[in-house]
Amino acid sequence: MTKLRQFSRNLAKNGLLFNLFILSNLILSGCTSSTQPTYPKESIDQAIQDICKKEYKTDVKVKLVGSTLWIYLPIPEGIVEKSNKPEKFIERFVIEQNNNELKDEIVSVNYLIKPVPEQEKLQDMKYSKAAFDRINNVWKVLRRVIFSMEHPEQNSPKFFVTVTADTKNGFLIKEIFYYPDFKKVSYELMSWGEYQHRAIQETEVSPKIIGDTQGLNLKYSDISFEDFILQQIQHRIRLKFQKPEAEKNADIDKEILKIIRYTLKAYGFKDFSTLELNNLATVRKITLNQTAVFSGSGD
Incomplete structure (x- = not known):
């Protein structure tokens, strides 16, 4: 187990x-x-x-x-079974929280992501x-x-x-x-x-x-389409910081904003008026209206 x-x-x-x-x-x-x-x-x-x-x-x-x-x-x-050729990956970040919701036309994305010393790890299990x-x-x-x-x-x-x-x-x-x-x-x-x-x-x-x-x-x-969009944002955040795709010194807020913008634009999702990013590690809050989200301003 x-x-x-x-x-x-x-x-x-x-x-x-x-x-x-x-x-x-x-x-x-x-x-x-x-x-x-x-x-x-x-x-x-x-x-x-x-x-x-x-x-x-x-x-x-x-x-x-x-x-x-x-x-x-x-x-x-x-x-799964034991792999004869374990795959290596580098751990750079730890995701302690990653959740979001859409309520009262506000998309709230909450995250607690911390950089950690780079460490090589192995995945020794395969399908x-x-x-x-x-x-x-x-x-x-x-x-x-x-x-x-x-x-x-x-x-x-x-x-x-x-x-x-x-x-x-x-x-x-x-x-x-x-x-x-x-x-x-x-x-x-x-x-x-x-x-x-x-x-x-x-x-x-x-x-x-x-x-x-x-x-x-x-x-x-x-x-629902709404649930799918919200879950995909969470999924993309996991891939970005657990895979990881993000570099060691990446600006976490900017990377997450890029993820959200890309996802919303890719599916043309506009059933919201405001986007809120809540960085629980730095207690920083970023608020953008829909126009700013789709125009790319507010970085």
């Missing part, structure tokens, strides 16, 4: 390279128009389950909640072959079904949540992504690096999922 917790922390530092590699395999295998029958929105959950079972002998549980499609993939053999193969197969099926739906631009779920569950040790990896992003990266209209920052990945050690092959312990919900 200790190694799983270490893997959970280190996974954030290395980003989404695993799933990006899976997607690259799908794209390199060809992105021609599907010749499969089209699927109505009402049957995509069952279609994904049936194809995974019939063609790949993989059991998944799929649930459509509003405009969000959840896929639960239990792996009883375990998700198991069983996990890699099954996730790869699920991605293939998902792409096949979604891109051959009846009128996908209108009928496709807006958001997807894939949950890969280590039902042996009680560990899960959740990934949340947006339909337009999924489509763009699948057809090479978006870079791997950009998709890595847009697809939100969370890890959790959860004893409750031990033996759970049905996804009974998940809290299924319909993800």
